[in-house]
Amino acid sequence: MNLVGHLINGEIVTDSQRAQDVYNPSTGEVSKQVSLASKQTVEAAIAAAQAAFPAWRNTPAIKRARVMFKFKDLLEQNADKICALIGEEHGKISHDAAGELQRGIENVEYACCAPELLKGEHSKNVAPNIDSWSEFQPLGVVAGITPFNFPAMVPLWMYPMAIVCGNCFILKPSERDPSSTLFIAELLKEAGLPDGVMNVVNGDKEAVDILLNDERIKAVSFVGSTPIAESIYTTANANGKRCQALGGAKNHAIVMPDADMDNAVAQLLGAAFGSSGERCMALSVAVAVGDSAADALVSKMKEAMKTLKIGPCHDDNNDFGPVITEQHQHKVFGYIDSAEEQGAEIVVDGRNPNINGYENGFYVGGTLIDRVTPDMDSYKAEIFGPVLQVVRVDSMQAAMDLIDDHEYGNGTCIFTRDGEAARYFSDHIQVGMVGINIPLPVPVAYHSFGGWKRSLFGDLHAYGPDAVRFYTKRKTITQRWPSAGVREGAQFSMPTMS
DSSP states (O other): OOEEOEEETTEEEOOOSOEEEEEETTTTEEEEEEEOOOHHHHHHHHHHHHHHHHHHHTSOHHHHHHHHHHHHHHHHHTHHHHHHHHHHHHOOOHHHHHHHHHHHHHHHHHHTTHHHHTOOEEEEEEETTEEEEEEEEEOSEEEEEOOSSOTTHHHHHHHHHHHHTTOEEEEEOOTTSOHHHHHHHHHHHHTTOOTTSEEEOOOSHHHHHHHHHOTTEEEEEEESOHHHHHHHHHHHHHTTOEEEEEOOOOEEEEEOTTSOHHHHHHHHHHHHHGGGGOSTTOEEEEEEESHHHHHHHHHHHHHHGGGOOBOOTTOTTOSBOOOSOHHHHHHHHHHHHHHHHTTOEEEEOOSSOOOTTOTTSOOOOOEEEESOOTTSHHHHSOOOSSEEEEEEESSHHHHHHHHHHSSEESEEEEEOSOHHHHHHHHHHOOOSEEEESOSOOOOOTTSOBOOEETTEESSSOBSHHHHHHHTEEEEEEEEEOOOTTOOOOOOOSOOOOO
8 A cells, every 4th residue: 555755855755663544535445544753754854954954044045936936837737636636635626626726826926036025124324334234034944734624735835935035844744635745845856945955744743742842943833723723832832932823713704684695695605615614714604694684694595505516526516525534524413413402403404415426435515504502512613514504693793792702713704785884894803814795815825814812823924924024033233334543432321323
């Protein structure tokens, strides 16, 4: 059986001590195994990165950017293969995988701007014959820990910018779908990246703990669930590392009485069920203002969901595919069960999907649940499946209070024709990413991505301008060259510009 290894110092290596099965979620069958890195393997990757750092940090930014330009071309040339690998191990439909990859490529494009992004600032004659400037220097060896749901895109949020800023990188991707991530990293070598600058270690908690505790790792970026994000942030900070840890979400869409209901339904279909709801920006709660709006929303959603197509990853006619594992499938079923037991109304039930020819796949059908209340377990939790819940409230303020009271603050949106309501919502809602008639307000690559509250631990968001700040440290230099024959006496008071 094929064994997925690690990329260390430009070579694919395997660690024979431990391995884990990798499943094809569409069929429910084991497709390969992934080598789980031992302590020695992780430390070898760190050593390779540390050895490569001095030469790479001194490589001109324009040369580092040229690697990224070539890398972008290779990603586009190999897009079909990458999307197939994503589908085989994640279950994502190929058109969805293509969208994920494109979003990742856009981050590579932004990294190509490194010569501009790293220019720093300069002021001449801040005092007589004194110049001052700042520059952005790399941190050293940095690490990224990424989730299963975006095996191409989320790593591309991290290492292109880290590397182009002059750092060396250790990536620990999800062991559930490792192949596309590893293949993409190999393309960096083909693009001309020196050996050791980019390393991939596949593994589990053992590998993560080593990265968090090794003093050679200067910064850690993480995307995953909130409990793990909080733990990683706490441990990394205790060890003196810079850390950004993106956690979970419970994204709400307010549906106002004046909303274009047909448009709202069409947008919610994709935002709730795309990628089987396994997105941290998935819209999993529709908050309908007034029973009239709620009744119309539920009626139209129920009708529209009849056209949803669920099936294997390779069929582009499908809207979404399976969830990642059998365990997660049963977890999602459990949340639907609990909602029903606690008094919610199951309008469309996805607990028994019948996928002809793929009966053993990990499928959950699109599910619509009405009359959900904030005290229900299904409302509190991030279900991470194709489940849309409807909560009914009497006013826009009640809807906003509901959103603000939730522990997560990743993304939200409002469907309305009222500009005043939209402006008030965007100004006052306590959520990091806001959409106005846009259900998935994911920032483009030249802005930054991040939530509020317990959806993000750390001061800087992912990718975009914040990534430059996260992966560099500012140094300010003040310089004077005294004129020949001119000498000043000692000054004991605080220097000023006077």
